[in-house]
Amino acid sequence: MEMDRMDENDWKYHEEGNKSLVVCHVQHCRVLRLLKYPAEDSENPPQTAEQAFRQIQNIVDFTSNVMSRLLGDKFVHSGEVVRLPLEFVRQLSIKIQHQRPAWRCDKVMDIYSGCALCLPNLTTPTQYQPTATPPICIEIKPKWGFLPSSKHVSRDIKTRVCRYCMHQHYKVANGKWKRRSLYCPLDLFSGNRQRMHFAIRHLIEEPQNNFKVFKGGQCIYSSKEGSEGSPDMNALLHHLRPYFLRGNNRVNGHMTAKAVLNDFIQVLVNALLSPAGGDGGPLTHRAPEGRSFCEASLFSNERVRHGSQGLPSSSVLSRILQTQMLDALDIEGLYPLYCRVEQHLQDFPKDRTRLQIDGPYDQNFLENVQKSSMEDDGSVEYAAAKVHQYRIAMTAKDCSIMAALVPSVKEEDDDEGNPGCPLGSCNSGTSGSGPPEPPSCSL
Ligand SMILES: O=P(O)(O)O[C@@H]1[C@@H](OP(=O)(O)O)[C@H](OP(=O)(O)O)[C@H](O)[C@H](OP(=O)(O)O)[C@H]1OP(=O)(O)O
Ligand SMILES: Nc1ncnc2c1ncn2[C@@H]1O[C@H](COP(=O)(O)OP(=O)(O)OP(=O)(O)O)[C@@H](O)[C@H]1O
Incomplete structure (x- = not known):
């Protein structure tokens, strides 16, 4: 990217979170992740350009020296800090403003520092030969996959019902979402295919902030905050149907919507359980000490007892779970230690550097x-x-998995020239274009 030739017309709004706004290049598979500030700070940026640069460089270092080593470098992209012309950033901010969801507009994009994080666009993977059917990318923000077993936990309910399921009641009560999601992270992290299938089914039904589908880099399925209805699952299945035409579940030559949905979930479960390959980092596998079933999950307790195989240790879900469990004390055990550090820094401010705060x-x-x-x-x-350790665990508790499903070139058309079942053949490993891309983590 030539920084002196940046043109806002080459970039478009992609997505945003609570802390950053992401724009993608219209041709190249790159995104820029820009910081956001509270709208009331828009006249007075809360930090200098150098501080913003340092903040983003810290993100890069934290990603490459901490998260990448814990989750496996196959799964993590650190990106690089770039300095952008201020005029480009200002014009970009004006251009994309009307596309931003209203509920995110309590924050504004940083137009002062001219710094951003440049990353590969994980919704448009490039390692594979282009095919007529664009890649599908599924973003899952799985959230906390375990129940705390720390002796510091003061309320028994926290050891029986997971944080996500409890939070659902809170989020519906405060109006963030209209309906409660029946997704339970403990089902997704169980490694049991039926439970994982059940979890993903509920993610699709009520995606909230935890599930998005991109086709050719374009978001085609997500929840809109505050909207009355659920997103249109039939429209999603319409998009997915061409990818699954060679499935076995056809009625009179036609694949039912249910079969498309099942095949899609199946492919996703396979991707989430697939091994990373290579060195996974220094984690030793630690099984959750507490219960591995959340009482709020609708998946039957009886079925759980009859088959829980656990996660393959090199899968992305296992890596995320192990990293989340670095929070062994729970916030209730951690908070007094946090206060100890805070008090110490008040007394000895210079120790901030030594303690690498x-x-x-x-x-x-x-x-x-x-x-x-x-x-x-x-x-x-x-x-x-x-x-x-707690901060590292929190990063894993709030990260997203981007699973890219790439059609295989070889089997894209059958003998009669009909479109094939690219994802199915990718998944069975008979593809001419190599194994399906491993899911990647966007942190
Ligand atoms: O607290 P939670 O579980 O609601 O998670 C917050 C997220 O809400 P979500 O669960 O995705 O609806 C929240 O996401 P949204 O703003 O809802 O997109 C943020 O990710 C927040 O992290 P941070 O404060 O920006 O570092 C997240 O806060 P942390 O818990 O990671 O501090
Ligand atoms: N490298 C990437 N490629 C493609 N899309 C991305 C990439 N990074 C982020 N995104 C998209 O942008 C969204 C917001 O990014 P991100 O989650 O990094 O923001 P955030 O502000 O840190 O989120 P949070 O709300 O969790 O604090 C993601 O949910 C994802 O859809």
């Missing part, structure tokens, strides 16, 4: 955090290490 997230950072003793010796070093 704001980074740098260099190669030693993770090692130092992992070296921390198991027993609380009352030191600020112990407390700071636990706070760091």
Whole structure:
């Protein structure tokens, strides 16, 4: 990318979250992730350009030296910080403003620093030969996959009902969503194909902030906050049908909507369980110590007892779960340690650097955090290490998986020239274009 030749017309609005806004290039498979600030700060940016640069560089370092090592570098893209011409950023901000969802407009895009994070566009994978049917990318934000077993947890309900399921009641009550989702993360993280199928089915029915489908880089299925109805599942199935034409579940040569949905979920389950290959990072597999079933899940307890195989240790879900479980104390055990660090920094502000509170997230950072003793010796070093571990766990609890399903070139057309079942053949490993792309994490 030539920074002095940036043209806002080459970029379009893609998506946004609470902290950043993402634009994608109209031709190249790149995105720019720009910071967002509260709208009331729009006249006075809360940080200088250099501070914004440092913030984004910290994200890159944290991703490459911490998250990538824990989740596996096959799954994580760190990106790079870029400096953009201010005029380009201003024009871009004006151009995309009308496409932003109203409920996100309490924050504005950073137009002052001229800094952004440049990443590959994970909704349009490039490693495979282009085919007539564009790739499908599914974004899943799985949230917390375990029940806390920390001795510090004061309420028994937290050890029986998962945080996501409890939060659903809160989110419906405060109006963020109109209907409760029946998705339960513990089902998705179970490794049991039936439970995972059940979980994804409910993600599709009520996607909220946890499920999106992109086709050729364009979001074709997601929840709109505050909207009365659910997104149109028939329209989604209409998009998906051409990808599954060679399925077995055809009635009079026609594949039923139910069969398309089942095949789609099946492919997704396979992708989520597929091994990463290569070095997965320094994690040793730790099974959740508490219960692995949430009482709020509608998946029958009886069926759980009759088959729970657990996650393959090198799958993306297993890596995410292991990283989430670095939060071994729960917020109730962590908060007093956080207060210890806060108090210490008030008394000794210079120790902020020694304790690496704001980074740098260099190669030693993770090692130092992992070296921390198991027993609380009352030191600020112990407390700071636990706070760091908690922050790493929180990142894994709020990350998204981008699973790209790429049609195989070889079987795209059958002998009569009819379109084939690209995702099915990808999945069975008979594709001429290599195995399906492993899911990637966008953090
Ligand atoms: O607290 P939660 O579980 O609602 O998660 C928040 C997310 O809500 P969601 O569950 O996706 O609806 C929330 O997402 P949205 O703003 O709803 O898109 C953020 O991701 C928030 O993280 P941060 O404060 O921006 O770092 C998330 O906060 P953290 O819990 O990660 O601090
Ligand atoms: N590299 C990428 N390629 C394609 N799409 C992306 C990429 N990174 C982010 N996105 C899209 O942009 C959305 C917002 O990005 P992201 O989740 O990084 O924002 P955030 O503000 O950090 O989110 P949160 O609300 O969790 O704080 C994602 O949900 C995803 O749909």
